Every structure is written in structure tokens, then in C-alpha cells.
Amino acid sequence: MVFEALISAKRAERHPLLIFLLGILYSSLAIIFVISVFDKYFKSLFISMMVFASIPLFHKIIIIEEKKEKFFDKEMPLIKEHEKAIKAFIALFLGFVVSLTLWFTFLPETTVLDLFSSQIQEIELIQSSITGKVIAPDIFSMLITHNLKVVLFSFLFSFFFGAGALFIFSWNASLIATAVGSYIRQTVSLVSPDSSLLLFSSYLGSFGYGLLAYLFHGIFEITSYFFAGLAGGIIGVAVIRHD
Numbered sequence: 001m002v003f004e005a006l007i008s009a010k011r012a013e014r015h016p017l018l019i020f021l022l023g024i025l026y027s028s029l030a031i032i033f034v035i036s037v038f039d040k041y042f043k044s045l046f047i048s049m050m051v052f053a054s055i056p057l058f059h060k061i062i063i064i065e066e067k068k069e070k071f072f073d074k075e076m077p078l079i080k081e082h083e084k085a086i087k088a089f090i091a092l093f094l095g096f097v098v099s100l101t102l103w104f105t106f107l108p109e110t111t112v113l114d115l116f117s118s119q120i121q122e123i124e125l126i127q128s129s130i131t132g133k134v135i136a137p138d139i140f141s142m143l144i145t146h147n148l149k150v151v152l153f154s155f156l157f158s159f160f161f162g163a164g165a166l167f168i169f170s171w172n173a174s175l176i177a178t179a180v181g182s183y184i185r186q187t188v189s190l191v192s193p194d195s196s197l198l199l200f201s202s203y204l205g206s207f208g209y210g211l212l213a214y215l216f217h218g219i220f221e222i223t224s225y226f227f228a229g230l231a232g233g234i235i236g237v238a239v240i241r242h243d
Contacts, residue, residue: 009060013084016091023095026053027173031103035111044118047174051166054092058163061085062233069238082230089169089226094215096173097180101211104181112181119178147221154225158232165229172222176214 012019030049038045065085072078104112113120150168157164215222 007057009057009064012057012088013061013064016087019088019091020095020098022054022057023092024099025095026050027096027099028103029053031100031115035115044116044174046115047167047170050096050170054166054170055163058089058092058166059233061088062158062163062230063237065230066234066237066241069234085230086223086226089230090223093169093173093222093226096170097176097211097215100174100177101180101184104177105184116174116178116181119174120182122175123179123182147224150221151224151228154228155232158229159236162233162236163229165225165232168225169222169229172218172225176218179214180211 007015007018007022027046027050030046030053033049034046062085065082068078068081072081104116107115150172154165154168157167
């Protein structure tokens with residue numbers, strides 16, 4: 001497989017920037033391929049293609065992390081060593097988010113509505129639920145319950161399917177990209193198209209602000225998904241090896 005040969009697992013753990021660039025490459029190729037080949041039948045199919053491209057590398061990373069369990073007697077040095085894999089997960093996630101945000105921002109509106117229809121509906125549902133219960137005491141427990149479910153599924157997907165949690169990571173990346181892309185398009189729509197400099201600064205400013213705002217808001221939940229996914233994958237490999 002071509003994607004497996006692009007970068008080794010050990011090199012990927014040492015160079016998160018390469019993983020970030022791979023995330024941009026994988027997601028961009030997935031978008032281009034789905035639009036070109038599947039035409040009107042491409043709703044969210046690009047997520048599966050992103051995952052398929054990423055699975056070989058991250059399955060190898062999980063295997064490497066499981067082997068490290070044998071060389072550490074204490075927990076803290078081992079956790080420190082697993083940090084390399086977490087950084088690789090985060091780098092891939094950020095690559096997905098940046099790439100999908102740019103595609104959402106610059107693709108024609110009709111294509112965006114087809115390509116990201118599921119994500120748009122999900123965000124509207126979340127926003128309506130939060131807005132409708134803004135003073136209700138159960139809103140906090142609802143969010144906590146939702147996040148705990150995602151953590152559990154991240155663990156189980158990786159336990160049973162190796163790097164299966166990549167589906168959850170990719171879906172969340174597409175949700176953030178949709179939210180940020182929507183914010184950028186709304187902001188830019190208020191700017192006069194006659195001023196190129198103002199239009200460029202509006203794109204740049206809204207992209208940076210939107211990306212930082214949403215990532216800062218969800219960084220703790222997302223990181224917990226990475227830890228759960230890595231844990232599930234490591235335990236799954238250990239079970240297979242009867243270790």
C-alpha cells in the first residue's frame with residue numbers, strides 16, 4: 001500500500017509535523033477522490049477514505065507502544081513514552097481539521113452542503129439543544145454523558161479493530177472543520193468583495209480565531225479520546241499476544 005510506505009511508525013512518532021502534513025494530504029485526497037468519482041453520492045464518504053489511509057500507520061504505532069510495556073517497570077516513564085503516540089494522534093487530527101476547514105471554506109456552497117450535510121445537521125442539533133436548555137440544570141450532565149460515551153467507544157473501537165478509533169477522531173475533526181468553516185463563510189460574507197486586502201485579512205483572521213476558539217473549547221475532550229483510543233489499541237494487541 002502506498003500510504004504505508006510514505007513514513008515509518010518510528011519516524012512518525014519522532015516527527016509530528018510529518019503526521020500533520022499527512023493528515024492534510026489524506027483528507028485532501030479523500031475530498032478530491034470522492035467529489036470526482038462519486039458525484040452526488042459522496043455524503044461523508046470522505047471520512048471513511050481518510051480513515052482507510054491512516055489505519056496502516058497508526059496500527060503499527062499501537063503495536064510499537066504495546067511492545068514498550070515490556071521495557072518499563074514504573075508507570076510514569078511508560079506514560080511519558082506513550083506521549084509520542086498521543087502527539088502523533090493529535091498531529092493527524094489537526095491536519096484533518098485544517099484541511100477540511102479550508103475545503104469547507106473554499107468549495108462551492110452546493111458542494112459543501114452535499115459533502116458536509118451530516119456534519120451541518122449534527123452541529124445544528126447540538127446548538128439547538130444547548131440553546132434550548134441554556135438555563136436547565138441537566139445541560140452539564142448531558143454533555144458529560146455524551147463525552148463519556150465517546151471515550152468508551154474510542155476505547156472499544158481500538159480494542160476490537162486496532163486503530164478503529166480513527167473513525168471517531170475523523171468524525172470529530174470534520175465537525176470542528178464544519179463549525180469553523182461556517183464561521184469563516186459567515187464572517188467573509190459581510191466583507192465587501194471589492195477590497196482584496198480586507199477580504200484576505202478577513203479570511204485569515206476568522207480562520208485563526210475560529211480554529212483556536214473551537215480547539216480550545218474541545219481540547220480536553222478530544223485529548224481524552226486519544227488516550228482512550230491508544231489504551232484500547234494497546235490492550236487489544238496485548239490480548240492477542242496473550243501478554
